Amino acid sequence: GENVEQHPSTLSVQEGDSAVIKCTYSDSASNYFPWYKQELGKRPQLIIDIRSNVGEKKDQRIAVTLNKTAKHFSLHITETQPEDSAVYFCAALNTNAGKSTFGDGTTLTVKP
C-alpha cells in the first residue's frame, strides 16, 4: 500500500518568513495530492491540492510543488501570519481507488 512520510514534524517561523513542509510517497499510482490545515479540535480543511499532471500550483500565499519522478511534493507558505499556526497534513491517493494516505502532520507555529 501507499506510505507517506512528512517532514518536519514541528516547524517554528517568525511572522513574515516562509515555511516549507515536505512529503514523500511510495505508490506510483497515486495521482492526487491534497494538503490540509487542521486547527485544534476541528476538522481538516483542504487548503490546496495538485494532480499528478501538474508540477506546481499556487493560490495567493500558498503553493504546492510536485516531483513525480522523485515521488515528493512540498507545501510552501510565504509571508506567514500567526493565523497560519496549525497542524498541516499532506495526503496521497489514487483517485481510482479513492483511499487517502496521510502524512503524520507538521505543527507549524508562526511567532508574531
Place this chain on the structure above:
Amino acid sequence: GAVVSQHPSRVICKSGTSVKIECRSLDFQATTMFWYRQFPKKSLMLMATSNEGSKATYEQGVEKDKFLINHASLTLSTLTVTSAHPEDSSFYICSAARSGQRFYAFFGQGTRLTVV
C-alpha cells in the same frame, strides 16, 4: 464546495454502551465514504471504506464487529461503536467521495467520543 455533515460533534457515553455517528453528504451523492480515527496530536488513521449498498472494507487491525458501518443510501453512512470502552475514546472523522471528483477532500466536522 461540497458539504459533509457529521453528527454528533461530541458524545459522552458509559462503558459498555453503543454509540452511533452519522455522516451525511448534503449536496452530492457519495458512493464512497471513509471513516478515520485521530488520536491527540496524531495523524488520521483510516478505519474503513464505506461503499453504498455493500459491505464496508476494513483496514487491518480494525475490528469490524466493534465498529459497525452502514452505508444505506448515497447520502448517509453511519459508524456504530459497539460495547464502547475507554480506549475507544477518540476523534472520529468521516469524509465523502464521489468517483472522479475532488470530493475526497471534504471532511465532516468530526465527533469527539469520550467513554467513561
